[in-house]
Amino acid sequence: MREVRILEIKQSVFADNDRQAQSLRKELKEKGVFLLNLMSSPGSGKTTTLMRTIERLKDSLRIGVMEADIDSDVDARTISESGAKVIQLHTGGMCHLDAQMTRQGLEGLETDDVELVILENVGNLVCPAEFDTGAVKNAMILSVPEGDDKPLKYPLMFSVCDVVLINKIDVLPYFDFDMEKCREYIHMRNPKTKIIPLCAKTGEGIEEWADWLLEEAENWKK
Amino acid sequence: MREVRILEIKQSVFADNDRQAQSLRKELKEKGVFLLNLMSSPGSGKTTTLMRTIERLKDSLRIGVMEADIDSDVDARTISESGAKVIQLHTGGMCHLDAQMTRQGLEGLETDDVELVILENVGNLVCPAEFDTGAVKNAMILSVPEGDDKPLKYPLMFSVCDVVLINKIDVLPYFDFDMEKCREYIHMRNPKTKIIPLCAKTGEGIEEWADWLLEEAENWKK
Numbered sequence: 001m002r003e004v005r006i007l008e009i010k011q012s013v014f015a016d017n018d019r020q021a022q023s024l025r026k027e028l029k030e031k032g033v034f035l036l037n038l039m040s041s042p043g044s045g046k047t048t049t050l051m052r053t054i055e056r057l058k059d060s061l062r063i064g065v066m067e068a069d070i071d072s073d074v075d076a077r078t079i080s081e082s083g084a085k086v087i088q089l090h091t092g093g094m095c096h097l098d099a100q101m102t103r104q105g106l107e108g109l110e111t112d113d114v115e116l117v118i119l120e121n122v123g124n125l126v127c128p129a130e131f132d133t134g135a136v137k138n139a140m141i142l143s144v145p146e147g148d149d150k151p152l153k154y155p156l157m158f159s160v161c162d163v164v165l166i167n168k169i170d171v172l173p174y175f176d177f178d179m180e181k182c183r184e185y186i187h188m189r190n191p192k193t194k195i196i197p198l199c200a201k202t203g204e205g206i207e208e209w210a211d212w213l214l215e216e217a218e219n220w221k222k
Numbered sequence: 223m224r225e226v227r228i229l230e231i232k233q234s235v236f237a238d239n240d241r242q243a244q245s246l247r248k249e250l251k252e253k254g255v256f257l258l259n260l261m262s263s264p265g266s267g268k269t270t271t272l273m274r275t276i277e278r279l280k281d282s283l284r285i286g287v288m289e290a291d292i293d294s295d296v297d298a299r300t301i302s303e304s305g306a307k308v309i310q311l312h313t314g315g316m317c318h319l320d321a322q323m324t325r326q327g328l329e330g331l332e333t334d335d336v337e338l339v340i341l342e343n344v345g346n347l348v349c350p351a352e353f354d355t356g357a358v359k360n361a362m363i364l365s366v367p368e369g370d371d372k373p374l375k376y377p378l379m380f381s382v383c384d385v386v387l388i389n390k391i392d393v394l395p396y397f398d399f400d401m402e403k404c405r406e407y408i409h410m411r412n413p414k415t416k417i418i419p420l421c422a423k424t425g426e427g428i429e430e431w432a433d434w435l436l437e438e439a440e441n442w443k444k
Binding site: 074155168 | 263264265266291292293294296297315317344345346347348349352365367368369371372374375376377378390392393396397
């Protein structure tokens, strides 16, 4: 596997994260770089979904990936195989990324030749939802084995997301997961959230998700 | 379903959490109350495992359960059906419990008639590992769909746990999960960790786990 650059990001010293995030988003707009913040529980399939997404979009967009993790660089090494530009961010134990940490990551990645940057946030349904990273859109993955009741338990995460990918639909027959109930719970938190059931392993549903992302990234450059 | 008492716990004002935790543990020892801190990702099966555990131990031990959640009381209502004493703790958005928050929960639960208290911590593999709750033992659940590589990504969680339950082994045929590799990764973090594969849904493996817990709780009273 290819060598991956690892960046140790520092905890932010800025109290006013919302202002930092707004200012980062403005700069990204000027540069025409679309930043997607991808969140989920540990093990919901963020990396596999990313691999499929890159595979589908790499001929349409120049893609960069920031892999945020407490430790290890296993995901970044996997992503580097996809041909996307990738950097591993180590958060030094921090459970989330804020706007200033995201900015450090973007500087490390170098975005001059990139149109779409995907931030794979720390696997956690609580803390990442509390911090605006400066991303243009927030996405999350909920996987079938986690259960359809998660929007009841992690309200903020579901209310800040523009799109929820329901992953691992290939194992629906083996779990008590009610898709309609799940849709209803998600829309209780945010009626505007787009919901896309998919299976990153087989590729089912990836097209709809990739089309959405491509359209958003192209609108951002206008 | 039975009515469940909901306690809004306050964020701790004590800087020295370790000292608070030690002092809570000492009081629990004097009272002969065994406190287990149960942690995991969202959707790994904490509540189902708890139901099975209570079913198996309720004739041997008087059991109390503290359900910590950001929001909702769905788990507490489920647990109340088991016959165990239960209280719902709302953390007000906090991603973890510390010793002082745990103490508030124990006071709300009232432990005079209880020998084993299980704290179902917030579903999160990052923050709960950083705070000693005052529990006698830490346990966590890793479920098969989350993947065998989680000990590489969440090192602190796996290093603070005395026992790791590997749940949902009934779906092993449908996931790329290498049990031996997982054991190896867990023992890299903590060579003394006890590992118990089980399936809370079918009950497989619950006996070994319940026996371990019963023995620990009985030793604690000596």
